[in-house]
Amino acid sequence: MIPVQRLPATNRLVRLCDSRTEKIRKLGATSEAARDEWRLAEAAKSEIRALLEKMAPGVLRCMYCLDSLGTDIDHFEPLSRTPLRTFCWHNHLLACSRCNSNFKREDYPCDEETGECLLIDPSADDPADHLELLVAIGKYEGKTRKGKESIRVFGLNRKDLMEGRFDAYITSCDVLNSWHRKVLRGDLEGAARSAAALRREPFGDVLRALEKLGRLPYAAAALGDELAESVSAWLHRLPHQAATTSQPHVGSDDALAR
Template sequence: MIPLQRPQLRGRLAAELTRRTEVLRTSGATTATGRAAWRDARDTKARLRTLLHGMAPGLVRCMYCGDSLGTDIDHFEPIARAPLRTFDWHNHLLACAYCNSNLKRDQFPCDPVTGAHLLIDPSREDPADHLLLYLESGAYQGLTAKGRTTIDVFGLNARGELVRGRRLAFTVVKALLREWHQHSGVSPATARELADALAMLWQADVFRAVVRLARTPSLAETVLGPDAHAALGQLACLDERFT
């Protein structure tokens, strides 16, 4: 998971979401009426999906696992729990079908004492405050109750393909950084292409973890190797995507 920037809604779409929410409120919002209204809102969902695609990490990846194509608009707080949030823009995230339909479904764990939800919303908080990614193993450690619950609900460590994918992505990141280091002074076009490939990597959480690693130079050089570490430092001076 990586933090996501949610654009502010204006104009027709904002008005449409408000109108649909008021219709639900007036008619009596229930799980059934919320789901029926959502099912029938094809044009509204298409516009929402376009905005979510722009927010998504990498090449339209799932905002939860970061690995698969984001195909579904997930209600972070499920319609079954909060039907009045069916058309709440701040309650919409892009998910792959597996995370949305197979794993999360209507789950929304909450702290039994405080009532606070225990899933990370990457559009409202930095997942790195709750999750630590071990680059060489590809596994996550939960730093908080919210981090541990998110790992469990989305199977971030239990799904072997995710762990192997993150481990492979780390190898790819190091290779691309070394390649960029070789071309940065002699082939600007190739260097730009390599930088774009890094920034659009399918496992954006791996790339972000590498960037965060650069804050500890001695550890970064040990983990990345001298050429990849040097490239990361140079890229940070040239491109805000690497800071």
């Protein structure tokens, strides 16, 4: 998982969601009423999906696994638990059907004493505060209780994801070294294409883990000399890359228009 920046709701979305929420309230604020209103709310769902797709990492990736395409609008806190949050913009994330329907479903663990949710919301939390990715084997370890619960509920260590992250690690290392060689020989256009392609790849958490390792004083020991130099150069040029690749900063005017 990586952070995603939540965009502000449009005025139209606010109006649509407020109207539907009021209908749920008048119908008794039950989960049945919430499900009925959600099923009928095509205009609101279209607006929500459009904004979530602008927020999505890579090429419309699931905000939980970062592998599959995000196909579902997930209610982070299930509507069966809080019907009046069914149309709350801050309660929506983009998920693949496997993460949403096969793993997370209605699960929403909370701390027994504080009531705090024990799942990582990538639009509100930095997953790195709670998760450690062992990048060379593609496995997550939980640093906190929230991290451990998120691994369990989202199925973050299922076999296909671990294998996919390992493949992404190999690919990312190769592309970073290739990108650096292009930079060194002055092929900035080619380097920009490589950077854009790498940022569009699934498993953006792998690239973020490599960036984290590249900031460590023992980066060369962890990554090897060539890759450590490539990652160091990548980190040094991050602001330039953000301006030249096809993935603008989420939340910028360009991102809103994309």
